[in-house]
Amino acid sequence: MTETGRQAWLRTVAADVARLDRSSSAERAADILRRSITEGALPPGAQLSEVELTEVLEVSRNTLREAFRLLTHEGLLVYKLHRGVFVPELGEQDVIDLYRLRRVLEVDVVRGLSGRDPELPARRLEPMHDDVEVAEAAARADRWPAVGTANMRFHQHLIGLADSARMDAMTGRLLAELRLLFHVIAAPRELHEPYIERNRGLLELLEARKYDQAADDLHQYLLDSERGILAAFRDKGLQTPSDT
Amino acid sequence: MTETGRQAWLRTVAADVARLDRSSSAERAADILRRSITEGALPPGAQLSEVELTEVLEVSRNTLREAFRLLTHEGLLVYKLHRGVFVPELGEQDVIDLYRLRRVLEVDVVRGLSGRDPELPARRLEPMHDDVEVAEAAARADRWPAVGTANMRFHQHLIGLADSARMDAMTGRLLAELRLLFHVIAAPRELHEPYIERNRGLLELLEARKYDQAADDLHQYLLDSERGILAAFRDKGLQTPSDT
DNA sequence: GCGTAGGGATTGTTGAACAATCCTGCAAGA
DNA sequence: TCTTGCAGGATTGTTCAACAATCCCTACGC
Numbered sequence: 001m002t003e004t005g006r007q008a009w010l011r012t013v014a015a016d017v018a019r020l021d022r023s024s025s026a027e028r029a030a031d032i033l034r035r036s037i038t039e040g041a042l043p044p045g046a047q048l049s050e051v052e053l054t055e056v057l058e059v060s061r062n063t064l065r066e067a068f069r070l071l072t073h074e075g076l077l078v079y080k081l082h083r084g085v086f087v088p089e090l091g092e093q094d095v096i097d098l099y100r101l102r103r104v105l106e107v108d109v110v111r112g113l114s115g116r117d118p119e120l121p122a123r124r125l126e127p128m129h130d131d132v133e134v135a136e137a138a139a140r141a142d143r144w145p146a147v148g149t150a151n152m153r154f155h156q157h158l159i160g161l162a163d164s165a166r167m168d169a170m171t172g173r174l175l176a177e178l179r180l181l182f183h184v185i186a187a188p189r190e191l192h193e194p195y196i197e198r199n200r201g202l203l204e205l206l207e208a209r210k211y212d213q214a215a216d217d218l219h220q221y222l223l224d225s226e227r228g229i230l231a232a233f234r235d236k237g238l239q240t241p242s243d244t
Numbered sequence: 245m246t247e248t249g250r251q252a253w254l255r256t257v258a259a260d261v262a263r264l265d266r267s268s269s270a271e272r273a274a275d276i277l278r279r280s281i282t283e284g285a286l287p288p289g290a291q292l293s294e295v296e297l298t299e300v301l302e303v304s305r306n307t308l309r310e311a312f313r314l315l316t317h318e319g320l321l322v323y324k325l326h327r328g329v330f331v332p333e334l335g336e337q338d339v340i341d342l343y344r345l346r347r348v349l350e351v352d353v354v355r356g357l358s359g360r361d362p363e364l365p366a367r368r369l370e371p372m373h374d375d376v377e378v379a380e381a382a383a384r385a386d387r388w389p390a391v392g393t394a395n396m397r398f399h400q401h402l403i404g405l406a407d408s409a410r411m412d413a414m415t416g417r418l419l420a421e422l423r424l425l426f427h428v429i430a431a432p433r434e435l436h437e438p439y440i441e442r443n444r445g446l447l448e449l450l451e452a453r454k455y456d457q458a459a460d461d462l463h464q465y466l467l468d469s470e471r472g473i474l475a476a477f478r479d480k481g482l483q484t485p486s487d488t
Numbered sequence: 489g490c491g492t493a494g495g496g497a498t499t500g501t502t503g504a505a506c507a508a509t510c511c512t513g514c515a516a517g518a
Numbered sequence: 519t520c521t522t523g524c525a526g527g528a529t530t531g532t533t534c535a536a537c538a539a540t541c542c543c544t545a546c547g548c
Binding site: 269303304 | 509
């Protein structure tokens with residue numbers, strides 16, 4: 001085994017070990033809560049009682065509070081001092097804010113692909129390919145929340161092309177917050193359907209290495225998506241509660 | 245008092261109240277630790293002992309651990325399971341990552357100023373003006389760490405022009421991490437001095453509403469700054485320990 | 489109707505305790 | 519000399535019970 005080969009092997013083993021024992025009761029509890037929130041079981045505005053959840057999750061109050069902190073920094077919970085933790089209620093201003101950041105980050109990632117030193121290997125696009133097919137299958141089965149999930153993963157993988165740990169983390173937060181918004185919208189089909197095909201189109205542009213065109217396309221794509229969510233919001237007659 | 249005036253006043257009062265009782269022992273402890281880290285008292289690689297800090301900060305272990313969590317999600321501490329919390333040691337890869345994000349965010353903010361609906365009021369640039377003068381005064385007094393602090397505030401205020409809460413939060417994190425890097429560099433003067441004048445130049449372009457030129461200038465500015473830090477890094481012969 | 493005090497519930501914080509894990513040093517063996 | 523195995527102590531992970539501080543709601547007085 002070559003020396004560099006041995007170093008690479010050591011790194012992969014270290015990564016495996018880190019993945020195995022990353023358990024920790026707090027993170028497990030956070031996983032359960034995260035799913036409950038993103039799947040809509042805990043709607044925006046809901047309060048999470050400490051004593052209640054300690055019984056359900058079978059962890060101590062301190063551990064539960066650590067789980068709360070984790071989710072707070074993902075944007076999925078907000079703390080109100082001496083009043084408790086709540087699922088945040090996002091408003092129009094948050095939609096605008098989130099989409100501004102999405103546009104900045106995602107478009108920059110795509111545009112940055114053109115000047116890469118080692119050209120982007122086709123294999124890097126495979127996860128996005130899978131996401132597109134999952135979305136199409138879910139759409140045929142009328143499972144629109146699953147379409148939304150696949151769409152999220154598509155964009156997360158898109159950001160992943162930049163090989164930036166911090167961009168990945170930021171995007172994880174942004175998309176998690178976006179999910180909170182989806183649950184106040186009544187018509188998931190109208191919301192998600194148009195983007196199944198647009199994701200495929202975007203992917204094809206990337207495969208053809210037409211990065212600038214893909215970036216322009218994605219920019220308009222995100223503008224349209226933002227407009228759709230804002231329109232759905234105004235239809236529901238929801239005012240922005242983001243200053244409470 | 246006009247109605248909108250009254251609303252604005254209510255908001256400022258609410259902000260003051262929120263700042264006052266944002267106490268919470270955990271956050272107070274986190275504040276102290278944050279300062280110790282960003283000012284270099286706790287150098288990268290240092291371990292923070294729980295029992296030791298409970299005595300110094302006069303908080304319980306549980307509260308201290310909450311403070312650790314807070315700082316962990318700001319990137320100022322890292323947890324190693326069953327081994328403790330450490331001040332992270334950043335490497336060249338982190339420099340590249342951080343600067344990529346800075347360029348994307350800051351340049352976009354400046355470029356976005358051109359199409360604003362209500363044109364940017366001159367008063368919004370005042371905080372940056374103050375930062376520039378503070379930096380110049382500190383430089384005359386040979387207080388280079390203070391120059392670095394003022395420079396950070398300048399860029400934080402620059403991002404603030406976008407009125408995006410999430411951009412503000414992200415930038416806070418990015419700049420805090422950047423500070424970790426500064427402490428491994430021996431020559432703070434060479435590091436910070438060139439950018440005092442460039443900040444002033446940038447500000448003048450903004451005051452003249454030459455936003456596109458300012459954006460181009462800022463882009464090059466950040467490229468130069470990144471190159472300077474990377475050069476200082478390689479001089480020290482530091483290899484990137486970011487995979488440990 | 490409106491401001492105000494009390495009571496109950498919830499959160500904030502503490503200290504102690506125990507289990508699990510890591511680090512250190514030392515001895516045994518090749 | 520170098521590696522291996524094993525105790526011992528130290529540190530972290532987690533839980534529990536208790537008390538203090540704060541908030542929300544209701545009833546009271548004006």
